[in-house]
Amino acid sequence: MQSFDCIVDNISIFKHKALQWATSFEVACFFDSNGYEDRYSSYTAVIAAGVKTEFAPQPGEAFSGLGNFLKDHPSFTPGFMCYDLKNELESLRSENPDLLHFPDMYFFVPQHLILIKENTVEILSEQPALFEEINACIPTFNSLQFDGELQATLSREEYIRKVDRIKEHILRGDIYEMNFCQQFYAKAEQLDPLAAFIKLNETSPAPFSSFFKLRDKFIMSSSPERFIKKSGTKVISQPIKGTAPRGANETEDELLKRTLQQNDKEIAENVMIVDLVRNDLTKSALPGSVKVEELCEIYSFQQVHQMISTVTSQVARNTDVVEIISNAFPMGSMTGAPKVRAMELIEEFEETKRGIYSGAVGYFDEQQNFDFNVVIRSLIYNQSNRFVSFQVGSAITFASDAALEYKECMLKAKAMLEVLSR
Template sequence: MFKRKALYWASSFNTACVFDSNGFADAYSKFDLMIAACAEDELEANIGTSFIDLKSFKKKHPKKWLPGFLSYDLNNEIEYLSSKNPDQLQFPDLYFFLPKHVLLLKENQLKIFSDQAEDVYNQIDQTTIPSSKQKPKVQIQARISKESYLQKAERIRRHIIRGDIYVTNFCQEFYAENAQIDPAFVFDQLNTVSPTPFACYFKAGNKYILSASPERFLAKRESKLISQPIKGTAPRSAFAAEDEHRKNILKNSIKEKSENVMIVDLVRNDLTKSAIAGTVKAEELFGIYSFTQVHQMISTITAALNQDVDVVDAIKNTFPAGSMTGAPKIKAMQLMEEFEGSKRSIYAGSAGYFSPDGDFDFNVVIRSILYNAANKYLSFQVGSAITFLADLEAEYEECLLKASAIIKVLGG
């Protein structure tokens, strides 16, 4: 009850975020719930000098909580890439803020970092949770048809046969124009229907991220870097025996393992740019984890951070998440820009925080609704891996499976 009240309290501010682990076991988590609200200072940057600006912002506010997000399209700043696809969402490419109020909840112990801690607690306690509302009536449209998806996926596979790439994440956009939603209520419903360990509500003025992300992009704990890419998906079943069967199929699938290990290798390579030589390792390969709608194959790669590498550079060296690009990374990103037809914006980017002790933790923005309340444009994207062995019809159905929780809360 407190968690939900705190969400609606935070949503009353012009800037706020909620990071919720939803009770999932996570050896690297600092908290079960973090809420930050009311910007005392903020950084909004677009492609050009975003990471330099972020370093300056961190130096300006040392040993502070700094939540924020990074758009996938920062790849155009990191690499020699460009994007001409339309962007209806109009989010900044990078945004961070210094919050006036920070709340941390872990194992039923609440800490409030604020000059008005008692007032904050009382305000949350007095916050009313909205009574059950009807689902919003959002007219969802597909940016590309199923036929077009299959044709494009086949063309992508020809690039794989030619040796241009060997795996990629091909994404498609679903969108709604003139959409009117209550973002906090929609996130509340999404977090109920699809609880995940890296769920995120982020409000930056009239821009909203409503995320049910199951994936960690990159975290730092003391001198250790941790990345946990997801590659490999199987649908859940309501019947225990069938559900276990599907999990075992995923666990033993040569195709899903090949996808996963290719991305593990990519992430290992990215981490070497920031790591002490010889410390990059896979702590877990092909772990199977279950969520409400899907089973996922997740691997954990770690490294010891080279102390000569700035933490912002450690993020930049690995960004964007390899699970959302493909490999080789640059060529895969070039091809997806050509085939997808929509700018990814915050989708496939990352949201998270820097903490006062020098650590950080960022998710991958997937299974997420992006909403611009000013122009009433709503968007969510889903993707799946295309490899030589991919069944393209099955990959399309996997996209719909990943979108199912979002479609449900939007009344589709």
């Protein structure tokens, strides 16, 4: 591909035009940091469109096949990994109902790639006039039409009963933390995925927002969480555990933030997962290189305050990049600990297959670096059967109050509910 650099005065309008242009392709993706400051970020935004070649593996061949695919095609390669790849890594199963039908893994080498750093746009394409073509687009702002009736797989009462049963497993010593999720869903005869993503991104802008179109399947994500990134020989993971609402005014907001920062239960949950992530990174790391750079720091987003820790490690230059990811997958913040037993109980207590929810979306670059989010705070849509859903969850420990955990789930659902309000 040829490379072209341009300076753009209004990057927000250009991003909108480029996303609108990209969605005309059967396969496209858009990753947006939404202006959040992140010392580990490589790009302000990324847009990829069109397929040169793609990788959608057979069951049981995802991680091994991905390694070969990346070696055969050393280029910028976006894609996603579903939570249920756990079955390839451990002796686990996924037998709960699934109406979204996403492949467990998908990656593609794009025909056109747009890399944005602040107001500098780099276009990699065989189409030399692509910047002019995109810039000539007239951005449309379609209002979102949604005609579905949202339903929940669990009532509040059913959720509370299940949390109490999970706590019995904790009391017996089977686990000490489990991420328990529930699904909201609808049949939607009218749903414009692009309009839904734009509304979600306006309602809840986040540093790891993503839009992914795989033909008839769509991911519309406002994720605040990084799963794992590799930059040179450094690996970074930033698990989230601990959530509080934003206040109605500055005084209330600071109080809520400080209360979260001092909440012993939330701190304990975060530390448990930090220990799990440290163990996951150690499997690929140089001895003694795993460090906790931030522990239980509070980050503020438009909808919520979040407690985030940053765990890093160093890897040898020849370390297999797919192995780094598979050693940490699925992310501990979405499973619990001990990890395998928590995933067994997730399968038992949850009502639906997770699929891409609590999986990861991101990219590998040609230098074998990578960056992947955690697919949370996301709308997932199958256009063929008109099924749209989102899932929300929280960490259950012995100290959990089931009613408060349900309230936390509904706080996390707020942005998606607002997007799909009628």
